Amino acid sequence: MNVFFYDKSFEGMLTCLFEAYRLKDFPEQLLVTDTPIPLFCDHHYTIVTEETKSDRVWKHVTSKLSAMGTKEVANCWLSELPDIDILLFRYLRKTIDSPRSIETNFADPDVLLLSKIYKKVSYEAHRLIQFARFQKTADGTYFAPLEPQFNTLPLAIHHFSDRFADEKFLIYDMKRHYGFYYDMKSITEVTLTDEEERIKNGQLRTEYADKDESIYQQLWRSYYQTIAIKERLNPRKQRQDMPVRYWKYLTEMK
Amino acid sequence: MKADVFDKLKILAEAAKYDVSCSSSGTVRSNQKGGVGNTVGGIGVCHSFAADGRCISLLKIMLTNFCIYDCAYCINRRSNDRPRATFSVSELVDLTMEFYRRNYIEGLFLSSGVVRNPDYTMERLVKVAKDLRTVHRFNGYIHLKSIPGASSELIREAGLYADLLSVNIEIPNEQSLQRLAPEKTFKSIFQPMQFIRQHAIESSEERKHFRSAPRFAPAGQSTQMIVGATPENDSDILKLSSALYTQHTMRRVYYSGYISVNTYDKRLPALKQPPLVRENRLYQADWLMRFYHFKVNEIVDDAYPNLDLEIDPKLAWALRHPEIFPVDINTADYEMILRIPGIGVKSATLICSSRRFSRLGFYELKKIGVVMKKAQYFIVCRELPAHTINELKPSGVRSLLVPTVKRKIDDGQLELDFDAT
Numbered sequence: 175m176n177v178f179f180y181d182k183s184f185e186g187m188l189t190c191l192f193e194a195y196r197l198k199d200f201p202e203q204l205l206v207t208d209t210p211i212p213l214f215c216d217h218h219y220t221i222v223t224e225e226t227k228s229d230r231v232w233k234h235v236t237s238k239l240s241a242m243g244t245k246e247v248a249n250c251w252l253s254e255l256p257d258i259d260i261l262l263f264r265y266l267r268k269t270i271d272s273p274r275s276i277e278t279n280f281a282d283p284d285v286l287l288l289s290k291i292y293k294k295v296s297y298e299a300h301r302l303i304q305f306a307r308f309q310k311t312a313d314g315t316y317f318a319p320l321e322p323q324f325n326t327l328p329l330a331i332h333h334f335s336d337r338f339a340d341e342k343f344l345i346y347d348m349k350r351h352y353g354f355y356y357d358m359k360s361i362t363e364v365t366l367t368d369e370e371e372r373i374k375n376g377q378l379r380t381e382y383a384d385k386d387e388s389i390y391q392q393l394w395r396s397y398y399q400t401i402a403i404k405e406r407l408n409p410r411k412q413r414q415d416m417p418v419r420y421w422k423y424l425t426e427m428k
Numbered sequence: 429m430k431a432d433v434f435d436k437l438k439i440l441a442e443a444a445k446y447d448v449s450c451s452s453s454g455t456v457r458s459n460q461k462g463g464v465g466n467t468v469g470g471i472g473v474c475h476s477f478a479a480d481g482r483c484i485s486l487l488k489i490m491l492t493n494f495c496i497y498d499c500a501y502c503i504n505r506r507s508n509d510r511p512r513a514t515f516s517v518s519e520l521v522d523l524t525m526e527f528y529r530r531n532y533i534e535g536l537f538l539s540s541g542v543v544r545n546p547d548y549t550m551e552r553l554v555k556v557a558k559d560l561r562t563v564h565r566f567n568g569y570i571h572l573k574s575i576p577g578a579s580s581e582l583i584r585e586a587g588l589y590a591d592l593l594s595v596n597i598e599i600p601n602e603q604s605l606q607r608l609a610p611e612k613t614f615k616s617i618f619q620p621m622q623f624i625r626q627h628a629i630e631s632s633e634e635r636k637h638f639r640s641a642p643r644f645a646p647a648g649q650s651t652q653m654i655v656g657a658t659p660e661n662d663s664d665i666l667k668l669s670s671a672l673y674t675q676h677t678m679r680r681v682y683y684s685g686y687i688s689v690n691t692y693d694k695r696l697p698a699l700k701q702p703p704l705v706r707e708n709r710l711y712q713a714d715w716l717m718r719f720y721h722f723k724v725n726e727i728v729d730d731a732y733p734n735l736d737l738e739i740d741p742k743l744a745w746a747l748r749h750p751e752i753f754p755v756d757i758n759t760a761d762y763e764m765i766l767r768i769p770g771i772g773v774k775s776a777t778l779i780c781s782s783r784r785f786s787r788l789g790f791y792e793l794k795k796i797g798v799v800m801k802k803a804q805y806f807i808v809c810r811e812l813p814a815h816t817i818n819e820l821k822p823s824g825v826r827s828l829l830v831p832t833v834k835r836k837i838d839d840g841q842l843e844l845d846f847d848a849t
Contacts, residue, residue, distance in 0.1 A: 278781035281792045303468075304475055308530045316529060336459045337466045337568075341529065390526050393437055400441040401488065402478035405687050405702055411481025415474070425532070426476055 176201045177211065177218040184251050187259050188228035188235075190221050191266055200267065204259045231266075238269050243277045246292045253295050253324045261288060298322055299329035305420045306334070306345060309377070309391075310384035316343040319373055320423050325350060335361055348373075376423040391425050398426035437523070439513040443493035443504050444539055446689070447596075447652065448682040450474070452485040452534035452569045454647025455591045465528060465535070465568030467591065473534050486537035486571055487527055491515055491552060495541030499609035500696055501598065501657050503689040504541050517552070521559050528568055535569030535591075536560065546577035554582060557589035571647075574624065576616040583623045587631075587645040592679075595620045596652045600665050604658035608695055621675075624649045628677045648679040655710060656703040657686035657696055663733040666713055670724035673717060683710045709735040716741055719773055720766050738830050743769040746806060747822040754816040757809045758787050770802030802829060 178194070178201040180186040187204065194200045199217060211218055236244050247262060264284050268276050280286045301322070308316035316338065327347050331354045334345060339358065346353030346366065355364045366372070372382050380388075421427040456469035474483035492514035493504045504510070515523075520538075527533045538556055542549050553572055560566040572590040574583050587593055595617055599605040602614045624645060631644035651672065653665060669681040685702035713735060716722040720742070727741050728734070736744045746753065746769050755764050757779060765776045778796045782788060789810035794800050805817045805825045817825050 276785075279785040280778045280782040280796055281786050281788060283795070286795055300473075304473055306531050310530070318531065333466075333468070338464060338529065339459050340462065340464050386526075390530065393434065393523070394527060394530070394532050396434060397437055397441050397487070398476060398478065398484070400438050401445050401484060402480045402482075403445055403687065404480075406480040406482075406685075406704065408481035409479060412477045412479055415481070415483065416477040424476070425530070 177203045179207045180221040182206045185228040186223040188231040189223050192227040192231050249295045250291045298324045299326040302330040307425045310387050318345045319348050321349040436513040439511050440490045444488050444490045448684045450485045463565035463567040467569050485534045487533045488537045491540040493541050497611045500693045537571040539573035546575040550575045550578035550582045554586045561589045574620040580623045584627050592647040593645045594650045598654050600653050600668050601660050625677050648677040650680040652682040654686050655683050661733040662735045663728040705737050713741045750817045753806045754808045768806045770799035
């Protein structure tokens with residue numbers, strides 16, 4: 175078995191691909207630098223990320239993939255799944271080796287798995303759009319805390335900056351501790367230093383919230399309860415479409 | 429914010445909740461300069477799901493639940509003793525904007541009871557939409573109900589502000605409608621539909637010549653029928669929806685299982701539970717017509733006027749036509765693959781694109797997402813054919829696929845208690 179050690183970055187993965195072709199030796203596992211060498215390891219290499227190499231690989235790969243395929247590769251990386259790097263490695267290797275596009279060959283397990291992960295990541299980005307709940311802060315900024323399963327904030331932020339172009343807002347990933355702030359002109363990446371102090375149970379603490387915020391939250395909650403038809407209760411369907419892991423930040427589920 | 433807004437919201441949401449439509453799809457429009465909101469199109473965005481499992485996409489509300497009509501199936505009928513309320517335009521607009529900015533909703537679905545006359549009511553609905561669009565620069569989704577009997581001019585104005593217009597048919601047969609809603613006629617319902625269609629055609633003509641000409645209800649129109657309140661069979665309902673779908677602005681027909689809201693009215697059946705299974709089968713049949721290239725007379729005909737409640741309409745069709753099967757996955761065309769039970773639009777597309785690389789077998793099909801439990805009796809693929817519908821006979825396949833009902837424990841039966849001493 176061959177193992178490559180690298181720095182777990184996207185560019186690093188592309189550099190691994192470059193080096194593998196240079197060495198004519200393809201890894202079965204990609205591991206982060208400084209992890210112990212696994213048992214039954216024949217060769218192991220430590221790959222140093224180099225931008226010139228990764229750029230070359232990316233340029234070649236994008237010329238072989240369709241726009242959709244490029245998006246698929248880039249978005250799947252955001253899933254941050256433990257084995258996503260070696261999967262993408264194998265997928266890109268097949269893309270490079272195959273004389274024609276492999277993107278639609280769903281009988282290939284790697285292509286099918288990647289398309290499934292892509293679907294999951296896209297769903298998660300869509301759920302961000304569905305389930306983000308903004309709370310108005312005392313200074314008029316709208317604030318939405320969330321904990322997406324995958325790192326999909328970058329995929330959803332442009333939807334919000336288009337929709338709420340005339341207000342300042344902050345969408346914040348509580349799990350990865352970063353967010354995007356929009357100031358009616360541009361989007362900047364920010365990190366809050368005092369998360370705990372400002373937010374409790376997914377809610378802004380009252381001293382930071384706008385004075386009318388709790389009224390609108392109550393109105394929404396009462397609307398939410400009224401709109402359900404008692405004769406047709408179906409909690410299973412409700413949980414299917416709105417999994418419980420999102421409830422923490424949903425105003426209506428408080 | 430006045431305290432009575434709480435009560436009004438409760439009363440008017442309660443009055444509006446039996447409207448099924450919640451779609452926020454059909455229009456793709458990005459924000460304009462200085463405005464707020466956009467619409468995403470595609471599958472729309474559901475922002476929440478209520479305890480009954482239905483999605484909440486738009487703020488579904490009535491402007492008022494006062495009504496001059498006395499339709500037997502409606503909760504807001506004039507003779508019902510219920511709390512009544514009316515929103516002022518500014519209250520409703522304010523509520524919509526505040527909810528929208530908090531990402532609770534995709535937009536507004538506004539309906540109303542009929543007060544004074546249809547035109548007066550329609551005018552007030554249009555006023556809300558106009559305020560949202562022009563004063564608040566609201567660019568999100570607006571779904572307006574067109575009141576039966578409203579004039580062509582008002583509907584034209586409504587379509588300039590709204591994305592989707594709808595007129596509810598409710599009762600799929602004219603005689604039944606006469607019996608349950610004597611103040612309404614089929615004409616008063618179909619005429620607004622026709623106005624919408626005319627204006628949409630006019631607007632698309634205009635837009636061919638002038639790109640800046642306003643769009644008229646870009647998401648088209650929808651309608652709704654109540655299922656189970658009147659004796660009409662599934663064939664009547666589906667034939668009507670099929671006819672409606674041939675009109676090019678009609679996007680969706682919704683089916684609503686009848687809930688006995690006015691139990692005292694003897695013209696209506698007293699149902700213990702809404703007919704949810706029948707409603708589900710109707711939606712499945714609707715999907716077959718819209719996405720699976722089925723004709724209505726393939727789904728229901730004079731021999732089978734009602735849909736089978738135990739199995740889905742596509743499987744029922746396949747069991748009636750064993751001569752077409754088994755279908756070879758690796759050679760059959762897309763239309764034929766779509767007709768195999770257990771294969772949906774997504775799997776069919778995946779099959780058609782994957783088989784260019786290699787012949788597909790059971791394992792690949794399963795991985796692609798085909799429901800092999802159903803599909804196995806109707807296909808041949810790379811492997812040797814298993815038992816197909818031709819060997820097992822339709823009745824055999826049916827008995828294998830009908831969900832087994834758990835035996836009910838008889839409460840009336842005495843049980844021996846072996847532990848007793």
